[in-house]
Amino acid sequence: MTELDPAEQRAFAQAVGPVATLRRLSLPHLDGLTWLFVGPLFLVLLAFMVLPAFSVLVGAVRGEGGHFTTKYLAMLGQAQYVTALKNTVLVSFWSAVLGAVLGALLAWVALGPHSPPWIRRPLMSFSGVASNFAGIPLALAFLMTLSGTGVITKLLLAVGINLQALGFSLFSLSGLVLVYLYFQIPLMVILFTPAINGLRQEWQEAAENLGAGPWLYWRRVGLPILMPSLLACATMLFGNAFATYATPYALTSGNIPLLPLQISAVMSGNVLSDPQLGQALALLIIVIMLITTGLYVWFDKQSSRWRV
């Protein structure tokens, strides 16, 4: 349940505007009563969200004596952390690309203009639940399905298909992608449905009147309009996968190095090292999330051209 829920991500989209305008806002004058009501929330967020994020930044570049050092940042160049970064990017990228494509396909087939109405509500409810279905129960479900002793593995073996011999392993990067898709596809359905609903029937009719077939319509009108929100949703999925911790932890017991798992290994003392190294790793995640958010804002701006 630690991943962002879809409604939260929709709120994210609405909040992007204010982020852009935040620069123009100066801190408003607050009277005593306002402090009384709003102050506690401000303080909790400041103390346990903003300051910790800054302490990660500071801790990553502060040496033993309090002076500036790049020692810990340089340690990120060690082979194991480079591998972890590469793995995390790979898993996040593929689960985002496949999640976006498959989620968009499912949304189009099940929720598009030609789909039967009875399928909408169940699918939206299921997507809401499944996009939250991350962590230990999800990892367990896949272990029981596709590990060496999993139900599907054994069923397939009974009909003569040996997954292991075919080179499939749940405990690999592609295995992780397969598991991540379980929450990425439903998330995509939820994020992408508004874009599909925004595709106007008139545009297709106009294209048809001008002599375009479905193929030409999709290539010249439909896809170009949907592309920016497709990319925006995909960046969101990328960030969602990048910070995922519980699912890969439970699935692989940390055998596949991923950045979030490395942080916890450093912090829980499984590896002998400095806490600052954990902060340097955390800083790396923040930087990636910032880039992701920036890309999201940019794509979202492109897609808003077609929103009426």
Add this chain to the structure above:
Amino acid sequence: MTRRPGLGIGGGLVILLFALYFFAPLVSLVVASMWQGGNRYDLSAYGGVVQEENFIASFKLSLMLAVETIALTLLVVFPAVFWVNLRAQHLRSFFNVLSVIAFIVPPIVLVSGISGLYRGPEWFVGTPHFLVVGYTVLAIPYTYRTLDNGMRALNLQTLSEAAQSCGAGWGTLIRRIILPNVRGAVLGAILLILTLALGEFTFANVLLYQTLPVYMSYIASTRANESSALAIMALLFTWLAMYILLNVESRAARKT
């Protein structure tokens, strides 16, 4: 050329494949929870696992943390949402960026930041109660949004002016007028925080406390049927909470 609504053969096939992908793990989980070796299947894992001492301890711990998180989160978020809706509309954009920050600072980063920054006092930081701080920060964006939706539906201005012209103070206003009107939203927020706190894994695992999900992952490798049974119970609980939540929300939507 308009098409009749319908899936068609291709569409039906696509839905079928997705359904297979999404239901196979759930069915496997149920099968695994009932498997007792050989060809024996029964429900004994469900009874067995909930009677275990370690399960009871971890369940109690998770429940206690959940209750504390609900209390703390509502205590700080409710007054703020109330005030932002009543008097301080200009603060709205500040709180709207919450979900953006929550995205940029994911739990694993948050836990390393919080535990690096706060090393004392030992009576707080050295106990599982410290987890409540992290859970609260994770819960705040969800709670803020849920309460804000509920309160925006009210005509807060009119309500509070009417109450105050009848001589009600702030306390009476909140207790007798506002709370009864946003009961649904508060219930929704409580359910969200509850499922979040009961399912939270990152903080507890990194800080080495055996909450329910940590216990679940601990027995996962050795006792497949019992950990599956636990996972199913956790899922059923989450779904029940979500179902109630959806009903509360759609009822609130119908009211407005």
